[in-house]
Amino acid sequence: MISTRPLGACALALTGFMATLPLQAAGVCPGPKPESIVVNASGGAMADAMRKAFSADFEKTYGIKVIDTSPANFGKLKAMVQSGNVEWTVTEIGAQDVLTAVEEGLLTKIDDTIIDRSGFPKQAKELEYWFAKSAFSTVLAYSTKAFPDGHPSTWAEFWDVKKFPGPRSLRNHPVDNLEYALMADGVAPDKLYPLDLDRAFKKMDEIAPYITVWWKAGQQPAQLLLDGEVILASGWNGRFYNLIKDGAPMNIEWSQGMIKLSAYGIPKGSPEPCWAQHYLGIMTDPKRQAVYAEEIGYPGLHLDSPKYVSEKLAKNLPTHSDNIGKLVWTDTVWWRDHGHEVQERWNKWMLKHQ
Amino acid sequence: MTNDTDLRLEKAFKAYGTVKALDHVDLSVRNGELLTILGPSGSGKTTLLRVVAGFAEPDEGRVLLQERDITFLPPAKRDIGMVFQNYALFPHMNVAENVSFPLQMRNMAKVEIKKRVTWALGIVELGEYAERLPRQLSGGQQQRVAFARAIVFDPRILLLDEPFGALDRKLREQIQLEVRRLQQQLKLTSLFVTHDQEEALILSDRIAVMNAGRIEQLGTPHEIYERPINRFVADFIGISNLISGVIEGQDRSVAVVRSKDGQLFLVAADAIPTQGTNVIVLIRPERLVLLDDGAERSNRLSGTVAEVIYLGQSEKLRIDIGGGRDMLMHRQSRLGGVQLEVGSTVNIGWTPEDAHLIVEDTVGQP
Amino acid sequence: MSAHISLIDRLRRNRVIREHGGSVALSLPTVIFLLILFAVPVVQLMLLSFQSGTFEHYEKAFTDELYVTVLLNTFEIALLVTVISFFLAYPLAYFLIVAQPLWRNIGMFCLLMPFWTSILVRTYAWMAILGRRGIINEALLSLGIIDAPLSLLYNTSSVLIGMVHVLMPYMVFPLYAVMRRVDPNLMQAAYGLGAPNWRAFLRVYFPMTMPGVLAGASLVFILSMGFFITPVLLGGGRVTMIAVLIEQFVTELLDWEFAGALSMALLTFTLVVYSIFKRLMKSERNLA
Structure with a gap:
């Protein structure tokens, strides 16, 4: 069924333009079938999960090899598209970059005749130029050793160094942190945007002396908790889950975590745009999304997907019904418009706290 | 020991493994004379020089410099002037700096240093080259700078370690005679080490022929040449x-x-x-x-x-x-x-x- | 980058001296290689920084307190790394010169081994050593010397330690090469002429090894200026060096014009320092 649907859709789309039967017979896309396509993503554990959940099936279905590359780097995407020398068939794009990519016209339109997003929630269903692969959340994680009973469950409590003393870690980046600061200062989660920068940075001043590490790489916060370097850290939920599932002494507090969609897109000038659509088509399948989530802890967005996920994992997914309500959606449009200036202000602020 | 002896080795012994580099050597160098240690390589002459200079310590025996036991004194405190095989001029210092080096090491006053450097460079006729770097000088000039540097601090004795080896033949003969003239003029007690018998005959007051860590014969050039004491000396000289x-x-x-x-x-x-x-x-x-x-x-x-x-x-x-x-x-x-x-x-x-x-x-x- | 250039350039020059005539043709691939991999990107970077047609990016880079401070920080850290590396590398290089062949080989092996290990691994190794539950803290705790773990990580000191560890070999090898060429007779001459050990060292040995000191220092300094991973990981985000900001502008903020200007500023700064080193080296070479 999965294999026939794209075939039919593509054939339908094509017959209007091309009437040559041999081409249709040769494959679902026009032109000679390529030997391989290139899927560019974050690499590491993510590449393994991608292969298991999606790429293996794509190879089996279409007889086209999938080559994995990494990392997902926006600068490189832009350079490729501008130079017209695009190596990536499909690529992951950072959550905060994707809107800029759309604005700068770096991406190809999503073909809804091939990619069926009808089972997706509203936020992910009608995206014209990109594909929401999954949702991820930047959450508060804590050491269960340091807090056997009673851990900080809001950012106000994260800020409360008297009640919960100990070294902490936050990301060396303004996104999320400024939202945390405002929530810690009493701003309601639904009244965050537009961000009151002065108020946010003032609140950041308070916590800065207690931040041992301003993390930069995604694996850092979980490792810092594991090594006992810090007792509280912000971080991406999948990275914590990776260690939690192996019994590491840490846990996730979902309240007031910031949630975003992670994005995939087809670069303008992609060497095989039609096959790119089909690759993303494979990624819409709820069962395959479940396989992916089991591997890495990031859920796909098909609303049926959680049904196919183990109970233990389901609770650790941001989209679980217990969690999604506690999370706050990041306003990516605001960040697209203000990211640059806020980043520079952040850098200056960091210098003061060296 | 007579009063006119400046340097004396008493039963000096030094072995490297089983090789006896100095085999209980007795030697006296008289005040003002130029005594040559002549021998083939491996005969122990270099070890003898190193022991005198202080770069090596004898296993047994003593070294006396003007009645004073210097056997275990560090080289810096011996007051011995030395001209090295390749001159060992400091390449990063100019001629005047090279010559003033031993004076500076003796913390002499600047005025005195200047006077002495001028004097020493005058003696070797290199006054005009004071600002030159060693590599800007010819081999013969470098040799003369090395000599000036070795005598400028009025050393008790002068050691010359094959100092003419790097010069071509004509220049060598000229410089040899010049050094001999200065040595006699300044009445510098000198110990000269060479493997070149012709050079030894030309320059020396006395020659000690060394072989296998021992002095085979000690005498004037005439004695050594005309009356060699054994087959080795006869073979080695002339x-x-x-x-x-x-x-x-x-x-x-x-x-x-x-x-x-x-x-x-x-x-x-x-x-x-x-x-x-x-x-x-x-x-x-x-x-x-x-x-x-x-x-x-x-x-x-x-x-x-x-x-x-x-x-x-x-x-x-x-x-x-x-x-x-x-x-x-x-x-x-x-x-x-x-x-x-x-x-x-x-x-x-x-x-x-x-x-x-x-x-x-x-x-x-x- | 310019350090690599100068090394390749120097090797090439040596070869020219040795082989005379045919070397011009032989060096052609190197020249082309350098043009493609170095000259072209630099020119592109420069053009990028002037894309707006004005000096606005440079004005910002050289007047905005943020970038001036970070540039000065970078300079300060590079300088400290260079000085520390020198004081550690000099005795080490000397040891390699005077040591028995067995010890020399062991020393060389220990020095070269890090080159076969990625910087990332070495940086994580330092995290395992200096961390709150690292080797040092665990040892001090179990010996009862301290009650609570010391904060050895995530400060300027740990960045310096990590960088010195990575960069010290670049100081040792030029020193070793120069020390090998120092005529041992010169030190004997110095002793014989009345110099005590330390004065012989300061007046004769050290000046003669100066070319190696300068070569090593310029390598370490220039490489330090562009350091990225070690300050990020061992500095806990608190130690900002210019390369970190450039990366941010390229990959996150996509402000390539300003990134270009910052890179040009770093390159210019590095070249200025390098030309000072080079001038010093030249005058040293005239002496030596």
Whole structure:
């Protein structure tokens, strides 16, 4: 069924333009079938999960090899598209970059005749130029050793160094942190945007002396908790889950975590745009999304997907019904418009706290 | 020990593993003299120099410098001037800085340093080169800077370690004489190490010939050349014709020696060993004369010219005297007389006074 | 980058001296290689920084307190790394010169081994050593010397330690090469002429090894200026060096024009320092 649907859709789309039967017979896309396509993503554990959940099936279905590359780097995407020398068939794009990519016209339109997003929630269903692969959340994680009973469950409590003393870690980046600061200062989660920068940075001043590490790489916060370097850290939920599932002494507090969609897109000038659509088509399948989530802890967005996920994992997914309500959606449009200036202000602020 | 001794080694012994580099050496260097340590490489002469300079310590024995025991004194405190084989000029300092280095190390006043450097550079006639770097100087000039640097602080003695080896022949002879002149003029007690016997003969007041860690013979150049004490010294200094034989008898101060092939030779000697002693008769090539030119000598040999090397002022001849042996002869060139060619039959001869008697068993010290 | 250039350039020059004539043709691939991999990107970077047609990016880079401070920080850290590396590398290089062959080989092996390990691994190793539950803290705790773990990580000191560890070999090898060429007779001459050990060292040995000191220092300094991973990981985000900001502008903020200007500023700064080193080296070479 999965294999026939794209075939039919593509054939339908094509017959209007091309009437040559041999081409249709040769494959679902026009032109000679390529030997391989290139899927560019974050690499590491993510590449393994991608292969298991999606790429293996794509190879089996279409007889086209999938080559994995990494990392997902926006600068490189832009350079490729501008130079017209695009190596990536499909690529992951950072959550905060994707809107800029759309604005700068770096991406190809999503073909809804091939990619069926009808089972997706509203936020992910009608995206014209990109594909929401999954949702991820930047959450508060804590050491269960340091807090056997009673851990900080809001950012106000994260800020409360008297009640919960100990070294902490936050990301060396303004996104999320400024939202945390405002929530810690009493701003309601639904009244965050537009961000009151002065108020946010003032609140950041308070916590800065207690931040041992301003993390930069995604694996850092979980490792810092594991090594006992810090007792509280912000971080991406999948990275914590990776260690939690192996019994590491840490846990996730979902309240007031910031949630975003992670994005995939087809670069303008992609060497095989039609096959790119089909690759993303494979990624819409709820069962395959479940396989992916089991591997890495990031859920796909098909609303049926959680049904196919183990109970233990389901609770650790941001989209679980217990969690999604506690999370706050990041306003990516605001960040697209203000990211640059806020980043520079952040850098200056960091210098003061060296 | 006499008062005029500046440097003395007493039973100095040093071994590297099983090799005895210094085998209980006694040596005295007199005030103001230039004494040369002459020997082949590996004879221990370099070790002797290092022990004197303080770069090596003897295993046994003492080193005395002007009555003071300096055996274990660090080199910096010995007050010994030294000229190294490759001069060892400091490449990053100019001539004046090089020469002032030992004075600065003695914390001398600036004015005094300047005076002395000017004096030393004046002596070696390099006053105008004070600002030059060593590599901007010729080999001979570098040599003179090294000499100036070694004497500028008025050292107790001067050590010269093969200082002329790097110079070409003509320059070497000139500089040798210059150094000798300065050494005599300044009355510098000097210990000079070389493997070049010709250089040793030219420069030295006395020569100590070293072999296998021992001094084989100590004497004036004349004594060393004319009266070598054993086969080693005879072989090492100059070119020698050596004839082995046995004492057959004596006639007053002339010994009669029978060579192995039965010929009899007369050799003048002060002390003649008893009959039957194995001896060597040494005749220097320049003492041999050609009897065919009309000369008469009491010792004679005949042979065939095997080789002729014409040198302009003289010629060198190798004469085959049969039995697989030959004699070397130096002969002043002349116009007229007998012209020798390879293959000519010749008679050569020498007087008993032209020969020197070496007792074969004699070893060790004079 | 310019350090690599100068090394390649120097090797090439040596070869020119040795081989005379045919070397021009031989060096052609190197020249082309350098043009493609170095000259072209630099020119592109420069063009990028002037894309707006004005000096606005440079004005910002050289007047905005943020970038001036970070540039000065970078300079300060590079300088400290260079100085520390020198004081550690000099005795080490000397040890390699005087040591028995066995010890020299062991020393060389220990020095070279880090080159076969990625900087990332070495940086994480330092995290395992200096961390709150690292080797040092665990040892001090179990010995009862301290009650609570010391904060050895995530400060300027740990960044310096990590960078010195990575960069010290670049100081050791030029020193070793120069020390090998120092004529041992010169030190004997100095002693013989009345110099105590330390004065012989300061007046004779050290000046003669100066070319190696300068070569090593310029390598370490230039490489330090562009350091990225070690300050990020060992500095806990608190130690900002210019390369970190450049990366941010390229990959996150996509402000390539300003990134270009910052890179040009770093390159210019590095070249200025390098030319100072080079001038010093030249005058040293004239002496030596």
